[in-house]
Amino acid sequence: MRVVTPKLRLIDRIYIPALIKGLYTTIKHFFMRRFTQEYPEEKRKPFPGYRGLHRLNKDHLGRVKCVACFMCATICPSKCIEIEADEAPWEDREKYPVKFEINTLRCIFCGMCEEACPELSIQLTHIYEMADVTREAFVRRKDDMLGTNEFWVLKEY
Structure with a gap:
């Protein structure tokens, strides 16, 4: 067959x-709204359901709200939460976390820890800037997460 x-x-x-069809496409895109954001100067506003860095909430006396019930560590699918408890020096609770760490490299930011917490002490914020140099810096400790409260107040997202 030929x-x-x-x-x-x-x-x-x-x-x-x-050629004309290609130029038409180019000119059409030239006048469209641009999508690029100048990142360090212009920060995007996260969506309402966005789950970013963890923070530990404080009670009205400035103490950590966590009662070391281990529910967040138990429900976490990636097992990235590590808690060590001790007897609380206050009379309104039995224990409090001496050590509270979250490995954000391992965390999948699913929000199950936030849902499981009976005291509403752990919360996922809208903070999305997590870049760092060392792996150890991605392990967030209790003091870091309590300090996120001040970071959250200073940064208006």
């Missing part, structure tokens, strides 16, 4: 229609 190729007309051979 393949017959159609003979190209002059206008098809000089590619002017294809």
Whole structure:
């Protein structure tokens, strides 16, 4: 069987229609709204359901609200929460966390720890800037997460 190729007309051979079609696409995109944000200067506003860095909330006396019930560590699917409890020096609770660490490299930011907490002490914020140099810096400790409260107040998202 022989393949017959159609003979190209002059206008098809000089590619002017294809060139005009390409220029039309370029000009159309040139006048469209741009999507780029100048990142360090312009920060995007996270969506309402966005789950970013963890923070530990404080009670009205400035103490950590966590009662070391281990529910967040138990429900965490990636097992990134590590808690060590001790007897609380206050009379309104039995224990409090001496050590509370979250490995954010391992965390999948699912929000199950936030849902499981009966005291509403752990919360996922809208902070999305987590870049750092060492792996140890991604292990967030109790003091870091309590300090996120001040970071959250200072940064208006």
